[in-house]
Amino acid sequence: MSFLKLNNLTRRFGGLVAVNDLSFEIAEGKVTGLIGPNGSGKSTTINLISGVLPVTSGSVEFMGHRITGKSPHAISRMGIARTYQQIRVFESLTALENVQVARAGMYRSGLADVLLNTGKLKREESRERDKARELLELVGLGKKGDEMPRNLPYGFRRCLEIARALALEPKLLLLDEPAAGMNRDEFMAVTDLILRLRKTGLSVLLVEHTMEFVETCVDHVVVLNFGQKLAEGTFHQIEQDPRVIEAYLGKEEL
Amino acid sequence: MERFKKVIPLLAVALFLVIPLVDDNQYHVYMLNRALINCMVATGLVALTGFAGQMSLGHAAFYGIGAYATALLTVRVGFPVWLGIISAGAICLLVGMVLSLPSFKVSGFYLSLVTISFGNIVWMLIVNWHSLTRGPLGFPGIPSITLGTQPLSRVGFFYVSAVVLGLMTLALYRLSRSYIGRGMKAMSDDEQATETAGIDTKRMKVLVFSLSALYGGIAGGLYAHLSNFLSPESFVFSESANFVAMAVVGGLRSIYGGVVGGLVVTIIPELLRVKGWEIYYLMGSSLAILLLVIMLPSGIAPAVQNVYNRLGARLGIGGSGSGSNGNGSGNGSAAAVRGDSKSGGR
């Protein structure tokens, strides 16, 4: 039984084939990088795995269960959390509340508990608030819990989004260009965070452009081109693959 | 300090509650009763639109279904009044669940069109289903609420509705502070991100639609027993628009938005009902509401709260002190008029 397995995944947008008959597997406890030139279908792949987009054909299996066709929240609760390429935090909630949102699945209290404000609910609320604080602490936002996201610098917003994803206690974390648009300090902070997560044994699938980032964080790389798998291997294997250089790296070196 | 901060709002509520005891003008009491009922519908819309981001321009339908349901049950079946009102709420709750189904597929402007259509359909059924509603002839002879054997006076009705509204507001308050409320607010910010944060947004929609339909239904039920007479004109589209206007004027994102807006929007046209103004007052009141929306798009309640907080800070009783307190105060709405179309994230 493989951890996450993509079987002949295809997604069309009208006439355009964004992901074409894509199959690969990722291993548990490893950080897998998904790279490729612009428009090669990386984000679409993430969207298909997380259930945000319906697949045209093919399937995704997660820990032996077919998850294709399930709704995004069900997939999230099975243990696949994600972030977005363009940061999508909840702007009308505080940083702490942003993280708390993703803890909704941990409550045993129902609507009646909420309306009657029972002791059970209060206990759970305080437990989950502590847990959310811990997560903020983990991503380096320990003191920012009461801030509104719009008052946070870009890098912190990204970390907040990651904290929200971690709040689901995922087995697999999908990161869509986590380092995009960051300055040097922020970049270092995110790199550091991912390395720390890797140490805890969390599996990660990340889409990234920055080669430096991929080199530092990633155990295994899958290269996409025109929605198809071009190559697969360790970063150093990929680096030397002439097809990859031609399709992707080569172009950048020019 | 914190306790002191709560004194003034409580005082305001207490002052409001003694009005009927001090002012024996029955017209004023009647209008306050109407206002309280409107507040209930508006509070339901605050939950639906302000918290969960689902637009409804058809809430007069729930108000109408609730009103006719209790009218029919009490007059034709012989239910006691209180049971009639509860049943009206329950029926609306079910209808609200059904209306939440289209919201799985459509949102924003399209959802508002769906709800307008729904409101029109319900209205036309009220007009045309003669055997049930007597159609345009109106439905007379609806009993008043009784206390023991005595019919409840208007002052009594005021306190009954105030308690009901208080309970509704309390329920919304608790909901908004819980994990469910946070999920709703998240959903109104970004539905897809909420889904991927592990929240079943469909369930959330069913919940919030039925909640706000329940509020509308109970309000309608109370209205039926206050006016003792129903006719279809009270449930037309412009009433739905009026309810939304109440929620917006009061403050869509504030727990108290519905209450404040309901009071203000009900009272404004009555204030303008001045001698010789019989053709101008509606123009005046719609202009007043328009100006309120333009000047205070996030509503009166957050604005007052802001002023109050700043005043408190200046006097040194501001508790935590800082200007931005998380809930409600002037976050405005998530999406600015322009440029809020989120790119699909491909």
Added chain:
Amino acid sequence: MLSLVIQNAVAGSAIGLLYGLIGLGVVLFFQTTNLMNFAHISSAMLGAYLCYTYTVMWKLPFALAIVMAVMSVALYGLLLKRFVYAPLAKRKGGRLEFIIATLMLSVFLLNAVIVVWGGVPLPFQGLFGSDRFPIFLGNVVIQYHSLFVLAYITVFVIALQYFFTRTMTGKSLRAVAQNPRAARLMGINVDRMLNLSFMLSTGVTALAGILLIPVYFVSLDLGSGIIGVKGFACAVMGGMKRPYQALLGGVLIGLAENFVVLFVSSTYRDVITFLFLIIFLVLRKQAEA
């Protein structure tokens, strides 16, 4: 029976074109601003009343009155942008706030019209040959007015298409709607373009209002009735993208209405039309996703 069906189809299309006229303005506004103006239909009402005033009360020639009415309403469109849209945008009001503001504006305008012109529908006859004898094709009747509307629409849609695809201003307008930031970077004066969209959509709707006079009279029903909602419905059925599709949407609604009367009942005509609209809205989205 067949002639009855044909006659209903003709009559349904004729009234549907009028709904489409309103839908046209909705699409135009949406295309250029990404917004919904719930006081949209008020522009039609203002157009009709002003045209009446200029023609009947000021005794101006009809053609001049039309031009002046359209221009006056376009000016109102400018005021709408300046005094409703701009302050709201400045205070970060959302789309819902814009909807409520425009809804209140429509109530205000309706009551303003009652104050100025009174609540009684005003007679305004002899427009577009409406009172002359219609054309008979066997048992089937076609109004001159419908033909006139059809001709107007054809010319108008072609002109609109030309404007949006061939002229610089038209292209800039669309660019602003699609991405205001990028448009600004490209050196387009976004504010001026917005002014133009407001004037264009209100002016076009004012003209539609004048074309509606033979059927709707110069009456409050132009500014309050269900026709506003039907205008939105047409626009939605047309996919909010192309003006001529809004006309098709209108015809679809008109046909649906008449056939419901023919085969079901006149009492439940609108119930079924609105059910149809809900189902359409839900299915449409599904097909897209």
Added chain:
Amino acid sequence: MRKRFLLGILVLAILSASMVSMAAPVYKIAVVAPFTGSGSILGDYIRNAFIMAVEEINAKGGVRGRQIEYVIYDDAAAPATAINVVNKAILNDKVDAMFGPNMSSCVLAVHDIAKANKVPMLVGATSPSFGFDKVGNEWLFRLRADDEVKVVNLVKYAVDNLGVKKPAIIFGSTDYCVVAKDVAVDEFAKRGIKPVSMQQIKEGEKDATGQLLNIRQAAPDALIGLTHEPEAAVIMRQFRQLGFRDVDVLGFSAWGVPAFTDLAGAAADGVISVQGFTPEYQDPKVQEFVQKYQARWKSLPSDPAQAYYDGMYLLANVIEKVGFEKEDIRKGLTELKDFPGVQGPLTCDAKHNFTNFSLISQFKSGTWNIITAIR
């Protein structure tokens, strides 16, 4: 921003302060009528005629030495609003008597308030649905002929004089129309006639072709129109356009007023209508009233105008007789007999109606030709 908001509140406060009126020995009357919304066609007639009557009476020294003061309220033709304003009129402004509302459903919604506070309520609404015999409110009086009477007369005329055997009925969606439809169907049934087609047109609808085509298919010999004015105009224009032949058109009272004939234009030619009042009626008293009205308001009166004008006079007459006690006024109104109204004597009958007068007339080349007057 906050300053502007406070300013707004200040303005509202001043406005509300100005509502407090001065107390003086006057007789205070409320007029509730629609000035906004769908029924606003009627509001102006009612207000104009009422003001005219009050001005005339006040010029002659008022009633029993007291001037009449009036407050006019808009009910927007909506029962919920009517309840608001009647509450305001009776409980806040403390009026002594009340004219209106003018819509039947509004009357049904508010007459209990008049009863509970013992205020005489004289209304111009005509639906049989709230007659004294139905609701039993002894404070409620009616100034215009009951629609039942008018529809019965119309059907009688159609069958007896025109020999109608296959009528088609088109009716509107309000109380006024729906009740009239029921009465008409009953009356036809009494004569063994069943309408060949029954169609409905909603208020505000502008397309009746579907309905008319169904009617044409049924091949009727008469069209009975029971709608409000704008729908009547829509129906008649499309009726002509669809080329109906040899079909008589008989309309209800809204089919007999200028708001209809102006809109319908030439299409109105030949329509037979039953009316409570028409300025064309060549009676010297009617013509005197029409001239006075025209001189004051530069327009022709319509039937609610005459009704409320008469109403004010008969109330003044009762007060002169019995004084200002409300209970006495109520009794006085109930016992009123042969009061000279514009169109003839007014007497309070068992249903609290003051008149049963109706006219049947035909519209020909721009004017109404009276066929018969029925008392």
